[in-house]
Amino acid sequence: MKKIGLILLLLFLACSLIFAQEAKAEPFKIAFVYIGPPGDLGWTYMHDVGRKQMMDVYGDRVDVGFIESVEEGPDSARIMRQYAMQGYDAIFATSFGYMDYMHEVAMDFPDVYFEHCSGYKTADNMATYFGRIYQPRYLSGLIAGKMTKSNIIGYVAAFPIPEVVRGINAFTLGVQEVNPDAKVHVVWTNTWYDPVKEREAAIALLDQGADILAQHQDTTEPPKAAQERGKHSIGYDADMRQFVGDSVLVSPVWNWGTYYIDTVGKMLDGTWETHQFWGGLTEDAVKLSDFSPLVPQDIRDLVADKKAKIESGEWDVFNGPIYNQKGEVVVPKGQVMSDNDKLNMSFFVKGVVGRVQ
Amino acid sequence: MRIVLAKRETRSQIISTLVPIISFLVSLILGGIVLAFSKANPLDTYVYMFRGAFGNWMAFSETLVKAIPLMLTGLGVSLAFRIRFWNIGAEGQYVWGAIGTAWVMLYWQFLPVQALLPFSLLVGMTAGAIWAGIPAVMKAVWKVDETLTTLMLNYVAILFAEYLYYGPWRDPKGYGFPGSEPFPREAWLPRFLGRAHWGLFIAIIIAFILFFVLTRTKWGLEIQMIGKNPDAARCLGVNIKWGIIMVLLLSGALSGLAGGIEVAAIAHRLQKGIISGYGYTAIIIAWMSQLNPIAALFVAILMAGLLVGGDQLQMMIGLPAAMGLVIQGLLLFPLLAGTIFTEYKIRIKKTKEV
Numbered sequence: 141m142k143k144i145g146l147i148l149l150l151l152f153l154a155c156s157l158i159f160a161q162e163a164k165a166e167p168f169k170i171a172f173v174y175i176g177p178p179g180d181l182g183w184t185y186m187h188d189v190g191r192k193q194m195m196d197v198y199g200d201r202v203d204v205g206f207i208e209s210v211e212e213g214p215d216s217a218r219i220m221r222q223y224a225m226q227g228y229d230a231i232f233a234t235s236f237g238y239m240d241y242m243h244e245v246a247m248d249f250p251d252v253y254f255e256h257c258s259g260y261k262t263a264d265n266m267a268t269y270f271g272r273i274y275q276p277r278y279l280s281g282l283i284a285g286k287m288t289k290s291n292i293i294g295y296v297a298a299f300p301i302p303e304v305v306r307g308i309n310a311f312t313l314g315v316q317e318v319n320p321d322a323k324v325h326v327v328w329t330n331t332w333y334d335p336v337k338e339r340e341a342a343i344a345l346l347d348q349g350a351d352i353l354a355q356h357q358d359t360t361e362p363p364k365a366a367q368e369r370g371k372h373s374i375g376y377d378a379d380m381r382q383f384v385g386d387s388v389l390v391s392p393v394w395n396w397g398t399y400y401i402d403t404v405g406k407m408l409d410g411t412w413e414t415h416q417f418w419g420g421l422t423e424d425a426v427k428l429s430d431f432s433p434l435v436p437q438d439i440r441d442l443v444a445d446k447k448a449k450i451e452s453g454e455w456d457v458f459n460g461p462i463y464n465q466k467g468e469v470v471v472p473k474g475q476v477m478s479d480n481d482k483l484n485m486s487f488f489v490k491g492v493v494g495r496v497q
Numbered sequence: 498m499r500i501v502l503a504k505r506e507t508r509s510q511i512i513s514t515l516v517p518i519i520s521f522l523v524s525l526i527l528g529g530i531v532l533a534f535s536k537a538n539p540l541d542t543y544v545y546m547f548r549g550a551f552g553n554w555m556a557f558s559e560t561l562v563k564a565i566p567l568m569l570t571g572l573g574v575s576l577a578f579r580i581r582f583w584n585i586g587a588e589g590q591y592v593w594g595a596i597g598t599a600w601v602m603l604y605w606q607f608l609p610v611q612a613l614l615p616f617s618l619l620v621g622m623t624a625g626a627i628w629a630g631i632p633a634v635m636k637a638v639w640k641v642d643e644t645l646t647t648l649m650l651n652y653v654a655i656l657f658a659e660y661l662y663y664g665p666w667r668d669p670k671g672y673g674f675p676g677s678e679p680f681p682r683e684a685w686l687p688r689f690l691g692r693a694h695w696g697l698f699i700a701i702i703i704a705f706i707l708f709f710v711l712t713r714t715k716w717g718l719e720i721q722m723i724g725k726n727p728d729a730a731r732c733l734g735v736n737i738k739w740g741i742i743m744v745l746l747l748s749g750a751l752s753g754l755a756g757g758i759e760v761a762a763i764a765h766r767l768q769k770g771i772i773s774g775y776g777y778t779a780i781i782i783a784w785m786s787q788l789n790p791i792a793a794l795f796v797a798i799l800m801a802g803l804l805v806g807g808d809q810l811q812m813m814i815g816l817p818a819a820m821g822l823v824i825q826g827l828l829l830f831p832l833l834a835g836t837i838f839t840e841y842k843i844r845i846k847k848t849k850e851v
Contacts (some may be wrong), residue, residue, distance in 0.1 A: 177818065207811045209818040213770010214763045217692070218559045222808060226553050236674055237770065260672070301673035330663065330675070486673060496673075497663070 143319075168198075168230070168408055172206035173216065175235035175358075182358035182377035183332065184208065187234045189378075189398025193364040197401050201408060210217075212237025217245055220398075225248040229358045230407055233257065233398075235332065236301065242266065253407050258303060260483070262414050262450075269399055272420035274310035274482075275450050276428040277354075277393035278457040279443050280374045281314020283389050283431075284352045286439045287372065291322040293343025296355040296362045297331050300497045302485045304356045308456050310491045311354055311374075316491040318442070324348060326494030333358040339365050346371060352389075363388045372434070379429035385434040391429040411480075418479070421451050458482060463490040499589070506706035513839045520835030524828045530826060531557040534758040537814045545813045546806035556805070558691030561761060563801035565590070565693075566755040566775040568700040571782030572707060573751030577629075578783050580724045580744050585608040586632065586647030586775025587752040589654035590625040592758030597624030599767035600762075602680040603666065613684035618757045625753015626746040626812055628654060634746030655772055662767050676768030695760035700794065703751065709789040720744060752776060781829065784836060803828060 152397045164428055171443070178188035195204050210216050213468070216238045223231050225246060230253035233242050239259035246254040246266040254266035262268055277468060284293050293315060295306050312324045327341040327350060338357045342365035354374040360383050363373040367387040375381060375391030399417065406412040419425030428447065449455040460471035465488050471477050486496055505512075529539035550560045570587045577584035601608075601617035608616060632646035661677070668678040688694040711717040722730040723740045731737060755775065764771045780802055786792035803825055810821035 146696065171812075204816070205812060207808070207818075211770050211773065213768060213773065214562075214759070215770065215773065218562065218805065219812075220806060221555070221559060222812065225553070227810070236672075237676075237768075240679075299674065304673075305673075328657075405513070484672070 151261040158357035166483050167201055168204040168233070168404075169226075170202055170204045170230045170404065171228045172204070173210050173219055173223075173231065173233040173238065174206060174208045175210065175212065175237075177208045178206075180333060180358050181360050181380070181383050184234070184358065186394040187232075187380050187396055190394075190398075190400045193397030194400035194404055195270045198404060198408065210238075213231065214241070217241035220245045221248070221256075224252045229253060230255065230404070234304070246278065251376050253412060255403065255483075260416075262416060263412055267415045267417070268402070268413075269403070269415075269417040269419075271394055272391050272418060272427035273394065273426045274306050274457055275420050277307045278310040278314040278450075279447055280354065280390050280392050281311040282318050282443055283314075283435055283439055283447065284311070284374055285317065285319035285323060286321065286387065287435070288322050288352050290349050290351045291319070292349045292351065293322055293324045293350070294342065294350030294353045295324050295326045295494075296338055296341045296345065296353065296357050297326050297328055298356050298358075299330060300328060300486075302483060305488065305496055306482060307356050307491060309485065311437075312489050312491045313457060313462070316489075320491075324493055325492050326488075326492060328494075328497060329357065335359045335361045338362055342366065360384050375429070381432055386432045387435055389432045389435055393427050393429050395424055395427050415441075421447065422453070464488065465490060465492060499541050499846055501844045501846050502837070503844055505831040505840060505842050508801055509828065515596055516838045517832065520831040523831040523835075527831065531824060532814075535609045535820055536817055537816065541615040545809040546803075548806075549809035549812075550749065550802035550806035555691050558693040558806045559761065560801045561690070561693040561697055563804050564798045565696040565700055565762075566759050567778055567797035567800055568704070568794055569696075569755035569758070569780035570752045571797050572700070572704055572790055573629075573748040574776075574779040575783040575788040575790065575793055576707065577745055577785060578586060578621065579788050580635070580741060581722055582741060582745060582748075584638065584745065584748055585644060585646045585780060586645050586650050586776070587630060587748075587779045588772070588774065589647070589651035589849050590628045590655040590749040591756035591759075591776045592619035592651075592751035592772055593624040593749075594627040594753030595760045595767055596654075596661065596756075597753065597758050598757035599661075599666070599677055599680070602684060603677055607700065608683065609693075610681060610683040614686060614761060614817045617684070617761065620755060621757025622750040622753045625756065626750040629745045629749020629752070633742045637741045637823075651776070658767065659769065659831065662769065663781065666767060668766070669785065677766045677794055679766045681797075684761070685765055689827035692763065694758075694764055699758065700756070701772050704790040704794050711790070720732070731800065752779070764789065781833065784833060787836075 171184050172191055174184045176184040178184050194200045199276040207219055210219050212235055213337050220242060221233055221254045232255045239256055239261050242254055242256050243261045243266060246263050250265055252407055256268050258270045297308060308326060315322050315324055327345055329337045329341050331337055338359055341355055342362040345368050352372045353362045353366045358377060360380050363375055363380050363384040366373040367385055373388050375388045377394060379391050379393055381388040441462055456476055458477035459474040460475045461469055462471040464470050467490060488496055532539040532542050549556055551557055568589055574584055574587050598621035599616040601620045603611060632643045635641040636643045637647055663675045666677040668676055686694050719735045719740060722735060723737055727737055759769055759771055778800060782793055782796045785795040807821050807825045810816045810824055811818060
């Protein structure tokens with residue numbers, strides 16, 4: 141009897157060793173859900189760059205998949221469910237409209253980590269992450285304000301939601317800081333990614349006399365349209381100068397790699413907790429790209445000076461006084477707008493021509 | 498020499514079973530060639546697609562989620578096609594169903610919560626019926642071509658829905674994102690498996706009622722007659738104008754119900770992602786089911802399986818989204834083309850020298 145017991149015990153040990161090793165060899169499976177194709181050279185492209193940086197760091201320990209061009213609607217829930225069902229351990233969704241669907245799926249799969257970019261709903265297993273792109277947007281506004289000649293700057297904008305409004309305001313504050321006569325004209329496209337619509341909106345702004353175009357869109361169409369007319373532009377998402385040319389003066393860019401490496405690391409070592417990450421220049425979540433050779437040195441120095449003040453925490457873009465379009469004080473001098481107010485921003489500052497619809 | 502298509506007088510049993518099977522094989526081969534060119538193993542891919550759609554209960558529940566609106570719009574379109582009314586406006590009727598349902602859910606909350614769901618679906622059906630009724634009246638009274646009117650009205654409906662959820666119906670607490678407020682949770686259409694919901698049973702019951710009405714009632718026979726031989730129908734005293742209008746009201750109501758159920762069970766609000774082309778896919782379902790309501794149920798599940806399984810092309814094989822759509826289209830094309838062989842004979846005629 142003892143012998144059999146011993147053999148059974150050994151067998152059990154052997155089995156558990158084998159399974160333990162198998163379990164150890166099993167990589168951590170991560171999925172990314174994208175709103176556009178990584179080839180958009182904008183928003184999704186930058187997430188994809190971050191994804192690859194993260195993969196380089198963790199190598200064989202992670203198994204990473206992605207799916208592109210997923211509509212912000214009921215279909216996105218199906219995609220996330222399928223990933224969760226197929227044994228994925230973490231799912232990243234990179235557009236605002238996925239929020240409610242991800243939240244719903246997160247409730248049904250409590251053992252899966254969910255990370256949603258740009259939303260506000262969280263759960264024990266669902267965190268949010270985003271970047272203070274308004275900081276580099278402000279800096280790019282300084283350049284646009286200095287370099288415009290017609291004092292008409294166009295802004296091709298996606299949706300009238302706080303994220304976009306905040307960007308337009310930050311950019312305009314930069315413009316007005318150096319050039320109170322310049323105005324920022326906004327056109328809404330109601331799409332994140334639509335090369336044709338973005339181009340049409342860009343052309344409409346150029347026809348109004350804009351000599352610099354800025355954008356909150358995911359493709360390089362507005363900068364291309366500006367370049368074809370011999371005008372300048374401010375890129376977005378990625379350093380669009382690489383894809384379009386030197387007419388793109390500068391681009392506020394995302395840098396997701398640092399965050400992805402950090403949060404996946406926490407998942408791997410089991411220290412992940414739900415959170416709302418909103419990183420700026422200091423946290424390396426957002427950046428200002430290199431300048432085009434067309435940007436003169438004195439403007440570069442001005443930008444570097446402001447950038448240092450933001451990074452040190454000495455000054456913030458939405459420090460008072462801030463005026464709305466009617467000229468009323470929204471944030472008095474000496475006060476700082478709270479993060480909550482920034483996240484709910486639904487008014488335009490002085491200098492913006494257009495309406496938050 | 499020329500090739501002539503001649504309509505078959507009788508459908509032979511062998512051909513109508515053989516053609517779909519052969520078309521399906523051709524589909525798989527065509528898709529396989531493209532997959533092989535994209536450096537994907539065709540056999541593995543098909544297995545992944547099948548598993549993604551039907552591999553387990555959870556996967557199948559997602560296929561059902563897609564199949565339910567396809568069933569209802571498919572039934573609606575088939576009904577109109579039976580009287581040779583080419584209703585390609587199911588998409589618009591579906592959108593109006595969603596709008597009607599959302600209207601009651603959002604603005605009629607003085608009703609008791611239990612009444613909200615049935616009443617909102619009823620209003621959705623009515624809205625869809627009216628939207629189909631417009632081209633029906635135009636056709637019945639002025640003989641306006643319905644293919645154009647139904648198609649154009651789709652755009653009107655979609656743009657009106659956009660106006661609503663970008664404008665007056667936009668959720669004030671939604672951070673400006675386009676979409677209405679969520680419906681009251683108590684009024685959601687219940688789910689029974691994953692996201693699969695009671696809409697399935699509604700669709701099945703309706704399909705059987707339709708089958709009974711079309712084959713066993715006087716009205717059903719009149720409809721058959723209007724479709725096959727309107728002159729004979731007229732001689733027998735069938736009111737054709739009234740027939741067209743009635744059939745189309747019903748057709749629109751079914752698509753409207755599809756839209757209503759989709760917002761009440763899945764989206765829980767009116768928003769842009771709900772309009773994803775079910776009304777157009779319904780046309781394919783009507784054709785492939787040869788206008789048979791019971792067959793439409795199964796074809797809808799197959800189509801939904803193709804859509805849901807198609808996700809695997811990206812998720813498992815890593816094909817780009819556009820390539821996934823190409824493969825799905827390729828798989829469908831021979832199936833549709835195949836119907837020509839069940840309806841027509843192909844003869845090669847020698848032309849006489851002139």
